[in-house]
Amino acid sequence: MFAVFNRFDRRYEEAARDLGATSWQTIRHVVVPILLPSLIGVGLFGFTLSYDEFARSLYTSGTFNTLPLEIYGMTTNVTTPVLYALGTVTTGVSFLVIALALVSIIMRCRRRERHGSDAGKAA
Numbered sequence: 001m002f003a004v005f006n007r008f009d010r011r012y013e014e015a016a017r018d019l020g021a022t023s024w025q026t027i028r029h030v031v032v033p034i035l036l037p038s039l040i041g042v043g044l045f046g047f048t049l050s051y052d053e054f055a056r057s058l059y060t061s062g063t064f065n066t067l068p069l070e071i072y073g074m075t076t077n078v079t080t081p082v083l084y085a086l087g088t089v090t091t092g093v094s095f096l097v098i099a100l101a102l103v104s105i106i107m108r109c110r111r112r113e114r115h116g117s118d119a120g121k122a123a
Helices: 002-007 010-018 023-052 054-060 067-076 081-115
Strands: none
Touching (some): 023 081
16 A cells, blocks of 8 residues: 555646645545555455465454464365365455456446546636
């Protein structure tokens, strides 16, 4: 996240304020569209890594096991078909989340192309 926010150029924010945008308009129309692809990428990366976080899950587990702890518990005993079914389900869910993210990015890009930019239009 630090890399995403450190790359953000504050001049865009200042330009929006100079043109009369409020704080919420600046966030909605300037900051979010610039940072959204990076935020989606960071979210997908975190989602993917969450399946492999056995050590952290072990320290933070409560009364119920998390998915990495369940998988570890299944691999220490006799391997059953449940483990393979769980792997298939988690892979399917991962592909679904990635596909939804890609579709939302594509739809956003198409909407942006369709509406175009307001730059150069008379007020």
